[in-house]
Amino acid sequence: MKSAKFITFEGIDGAGKSTHIGYVAGLLQQRGLTVVSTREPGGTALGEALRELVLHQKMHLETEAMLMFASRREHLAQVIEPALARGEWVVSDRFTDATFAYQGGGRKLSRDKLDVLEQWVHPHLQPDLTLLFDVPLEVARARLDATRDLDKFEQEKATFFADTRAEYLRRAAQFPDRFRIIDSTQTIADIQQTLAQIVATL
Numbered sequence: 001m002k003s004a005k006f007i008t009f010e011g012i013d014g015a016g017k018s019t020h021i022g023y024v025a026g027l028l029q030q031r032g033l034t035v036v037s038t039r040e041p042g043g044t045a046l047g048e049a050l051r052e053l054v055l056h057q058k059m060h061l062e063t064e065a066m067l068m069f070a071s072r073r074e075h076l077a078q079v080i081e082p083a084l085a086r087g088e089w090v091v092s093d094r095f096t097d098a099t100f101a102y103q104g105g106g107r108k109l110s111r112d113k114l115d116v117l118e119q120w121v122h123p124h125l126q127p128d129l130t131l132l133f134d135v136p137l138e139v140a141r142a143r144l145d146a147t148r149d150l151d152k153f154e155q156e157k158a159t160f161f162a163d164t165r166a167e168y169l170r171r172a173a174q175f176p177d178r179f180r181i182i183d184s185t186q187t188i189a190d191i192q193q194t195l196a197q198i199v200a201t202l
Contacts, residue, residue, distance in 0.1 A: 003033075003087035005202060006080065006125070008095040010168060011133035012161050013154050014141055016184045016191075018093060020133075023192055025091050027199050036083040039093035041068055043075040055151040062113070065103045069117045072096065076122055096122070097130060097171050102153060105167025106160045129202065131195070132172050135184040137161050 007024065009017040025035045041051040050071040054064060072095070083090050096118055103109045137158055172179040180198055182191060 004084045004089070005128045006084060006090045006092070007129045007131065008092045008097065008127040009131050009133065010094060010097050010101070011135070011184065012101075012137075012165050012168070014139070015133040015135045017131070017133040019188065020131075020191060020195060021091060021093055024131075024195055024199060027196060028089050028091070034086075034088040036079065036088055036090045037092075038075070038079055038090065040075060040095055040098065041071040043071075043080075043092070044078045046074050047071040055153065058152070061103065061107050061109050064107070065099060065109055065114065065117065068099045068103065069121045072099075073121045076125070081125070092127075095127060095130075097132075097168065100171055101164045101167040105170075106153075106156065106164035108163075126175075127178055129198070130172075130175070130179045131182055131198070132168055132179055133182045133184040134165070134169070137165065139185060 009021055009024075011017040021037065025037050028035045040047070041054050042048045050067050053059075054067050054071075059067075080090050080092070099117075100111070100114055104111050104114050141158070141161075169181075172181055182194060184191065186194075
């Protein structure tokens with residue numbers, strides 16, 4: 001395995017990706033690699049403050065998208081780029097594909113505007129591997145924890161998530177070299193077996 005890889009986990013709310021982030025990080029650590037686990041929006045003190053705003057405050061769509069990329073720029077500068085420069089592996093719960101999926105697909109912000117922001121914030125960096133956990137909408141909705149308060153995205157209607165999922169799948173088709181689609185309707189054991197096989201090829 002080469003040093004300094006960037007792995008991202010993507011999927012609509014309820015797809016189950018968060019269940020497997022620690023598993024993949026553990027696999028990498030078993031191979032003697034130093035792993036930095038992080039998330040978006042968030043990952044830094046400023047990013048976590050922006051996360052609270054983005055997830056819970058109503059705002060203009062373009063404001064929302066720009067805050068996502070503002071958090072990402074700080075995340076890259078403070079966490080992701082330094083870790084990769086040290087030869088460490090970075091595992092992130094979401095990255096720019098999520099912004100294309102949620103703000104672009106779900107909220108209908110122009111893809112051209114998101115392209116401009118992406119090229120401004122990280123023109124020379126893309127994940128080495130993106131694991132897209134895909135699941136039918138009814139399964140994803142059933143998995144959301146009804147005992148906690150849902151954020152403003154989790155409260156969206158089914159059409160929003162259908163469009164978000166469609167944009168994720170479009171991105172996967174656009175960038176087949178880095179995307180791996182995981183059927184998240186499988187058992188945890190079967191998914192982990194698939195993930196172990198993918199990690200072994202890196």
